[in-house]
């Protein structure tokens with residue numbers, strides 16, 4: 001489904017990713033853990049297609065096709081969803097309007113008609129209800145003045161509506177209290193299915209108590225330096241990243 005091959009990337013003259021290989025199959029949940037500054041957010045930005053980054057080597061394939069030349073919106077309609085560590089604010093655009101536009105863009109790309117108002121209201125209310133998102137919040141501009149937890153729940157709502165093939169969640173747990181963390185984790189777990197995959201990026205093991213991964217990778221200094229099962233996350237929680245930081249150096 002997602003295949004990252006020998007990915008090298010830089011910002012300016014600084015190489016941040018130094019040869020990442022990662023294969024994610026349908027139904028799998030991968031966790032990428034790593035110390036601060038190891039390149040986790042850089043990887044998610046490059047997957048999203050943010051343009052300050054230069055891929056210098058390697059490829060990223062979605063269902064066998066390179067996405068490197070695709071614009072961010074094309075990647076999204078191809079089924080890739082990114083939830084950012086720092087969700088952006090969109091002043092002047094109500095959440096509800098944004099969600100509907102995003103959903104219709106995807107439907108259009110798939111040759112489907114626009115969703116009717118009653119259908120949209122039904123699906124959005126149902127998904128928002130599960131995420132404790134009020135109708136008042138849906139009327140407010142996207143993420144403007146939202147708390148950290150509200151922003152993350154709002155990202156989870158976008159994901160629930162768009163039903164991506166593969167979702168990348170970058171530090172969804174940062175800024176979340178335990179109740180909000182559980183709500184977001186439940187939203188992810190509700191979407192787990194044999195034909196959908198997740199890459200959950202996190203510094204802390206805590207999130208992985210709620211979204212239990214199949215495979216855990218350690219990213220250090222722009223490379224995956226170790227891969228294991230869920231027990232690897234517990235080991236990291238206990239021993240920290242020191243061993244991997246030294247490895248990288």
Ligand code: ADP
Nearest residue numbers: 011014016034035036037038039040041042043
């Ligand atoms: P993580 O998400 O794992 O904490 P990041 O991907 O945010 O790591 O950052 C990886 C490295 O790239 C860090 O050393 C960071 O300082 C550097 N970096 C990130 N963004 C930029 C940028 N826009 N310009 C220069 N360096 C950057």
Ligand code: MG
Nearest residue numbers: 035036037041
């Ligand atoms: Mg960081």
Ligand code: MG
Nearest residue numbers: 040041085171
């Ligand atoms: Mg980060």
